[in-house]
Amino acid sequence: MPLKEEHIRLIFGLKMRQLRNRKNLSLYGLSKKSGLSKSYLNEIENGKKYPKQDKILELATALDTSYDEMVSLKLDQNLAPLGDILESGVLKELPLSLFGIAEHDLINIISNAPSKVNAFISTIIEIAKSYNLGIEGFYLAALRSYQEAENNFFVDLENAAVRFAEAYQINLEEHIVSDDLKAILEEEYGYTIVDNGIEKDPMLNNLRSVFVPDSKKLLLSSAIDEAQRSFIFGKEIAYNYLELMVRPYTFSWIKYNSFDEVLHNFYASYFSGALMLPRKNLKEKLTGLLQSTKWEESQFKDLISSFKTSPETVYQRLTNILPHDFGFRDLFFLRFIHKQGEPHFTLNKELHVTQRQKPSTRDYRAHYCRRWISIKTLQHISISPEDHFFGAQVSVYQNGNKYLVLSSSTPDPFVANQYRSVSLGILITPHLQKKYPFLNHHDLEEVQVGITCESCPITNCEVRAVPPKRLLKAQHFKETECKVEELMSMHGKDSKT
Structure with a gap:
């Protein structure tokens, strides 16, 4: 160059x-x-x-x-x-x-x-x-840092979604159907929508859509449902309405060629999420839930189902609204995937607002704590015929921090016998407990948790996957250090030997 x-x-x-x-x-x-x-x-x-x-x-x-x-x-x-x-x-x-x-x-x-x-x-x-972190991994890490620095709330994108809805007469008070967004893509932006446009090929089964820029054809997978269609159409509208010219052409992405592609993909996803779950509507429903005097699991499950979109879209949207509009400053979002019958659980997405919360680890070879509700819901749904399994607990970490953790697991519609869980963790503080009484009044189990089995000091863990080899190694070095100090003391100037 x-x-x-x-x-x-x-x-x-x-x-x-x-x-x-x-x-x-x-x-x-x-x-x-x-x-x-x-x-x-x-x-x-x-x-x-x-x-x-x-x-x-x-x-x-x-x-x-x-x-x-x-x-x-x-x-x-x-x-x-x-x-x-x-x-x-x-x-x-x-x-x-x-x-x-x-x-x-x-x-x-x-x-x-x-x-x-x-x-x-x-x-x-x-x-x-x-850690197998290539340039794409670096781009994604930079994006996470950007989101965390902004508390994952972007007012320009929120306002753009509202302006778009007004300009195109989309009623954000009602559920948006994909056909309304499809019509805008076709008539306003010259798109041709090709249903079942992605061949049933094992190499393509992770793709939901492919955009062909020279013909403006949007090829859709036969595996997507109505909610996914709406989200994809919302993203495509965002690329055009926000004039995001540098963009990936596949969803999910195969390769990012520049940071602008990563950033614009995020902007488009945020915009689409703001259409599917309008801030005003979500705030109203959250206000009712958060003002409850006691935690009711059914209320949260009703909130998820009321928006007729995927649990992941709801959880992601909560990371925008809860910190900005309700003062839940310290929270994390995790997404795990798990193949039925395999021992490993893979963390493939995480976000921390407004500081790096636990759990957080970059060691993809480690065994994440099996006491996490994220893992438990995955284990449950992998042997269950259910389409959605919800779980919640209060996770207590070694430093004493307590998190209310909500988790939803669903089958992966694109990969046979594979499942995913999304989880939202909220740090429980005295300020929040005073403001939101349900944090004090709940029947959720409090569970002592670690980060990874390799580094976990819990001695009586019934679900430990591997021994705490890192702690054992550190303990061995400490004992060796003590022995060396004794040896040096024995042979020092003041020794009698």
Whole structure:
């Protein structure tokens, strides 16, 4: 990838700074030697200006080097990692602006301590490899951080959904049927909807839809139900109405080519969710549920079924509304998948608002706590003929934190003998208990839980999948350390032996 003009300016400025420091020259000193102003030299070093040929010659003379060396894009060993980063274009792929970081600031950090930063970057890369985190995994991690930083509430998208409904005469007080959204796609955006357009091929059974941009055909899987059709149509409307040109063409995604694709896919999903579960309607129903003096499971199950959409869509939407409109600041969302008969449960989606709550782990090879309600509901539905199984408990962690955890499990409509669970965990605090009495008055079981079996200190766990090898290893090291201290004490200066 050829370097851009701004990067060439940066490299020149970095080389000049390095040469100046080697000569033990301040900017003032270099100004006196070269005859160039201090402010001009400062702009060069910060990559804002690239000097003309005569100025480069004056700088080369002042720094006791050659013109060719000054203009060469080849960096020495210390700055070589920065050159590699610039040449790779990876900085353009990182969503720096979402987090208020300027590319130039990041380059300055790297250039000021290149060896240390290079070691840090190499360490991050090695960790990513260990956890099989490719560029797509990085994009998704960045998106999660963005959602968490915004408390997963985006007022512009909320308002856009309302404006769209008004403009196209969609009544958000009533259940939206897919045919209404289909008509908008066809008449307003020129789509052709192809039902059963995805062949029944094992390689395609995870796909719900495929959009063909040159013909504007939307191919649908034969396995989707009415709720999924509406959600897909809502996403397609969002791409057009919000003018999100950079987008993935499959749902679920196969590959993300840029962070913009990841971000725009999220925006489209959020917009569609805001249509399927309008904020106003959901707030009204939640207000009634949350003002109850006692927890009633049937009320929450009625809320899920009232929106005629998937439990996952409801749980996801709750992560938008509960923190912003009801003050449930600390909550988590988890999605697990499980193949019938297999021992592993895979966490393939998580979100934490507003801080990283437990449970949270990135060790995909570990065995998640079998006491979690997320796992229990999956175990139940994998041997049950039910289409939806709900469970709830109060999970108590080792640090004393208590979470009200709600979980729904359903069969995976696209993969035979596979199941998924979605769970919402709400940190129970004295403030919330005072505001919402049902958190004090419930008949839910309180369960002591861990994170993974490998790191869990619970000694009498009846469902442990594997021994706590990490704790045993740490205990072994601690005992060894004590023995070493005894040995050193025995053979120290003050010892009698």
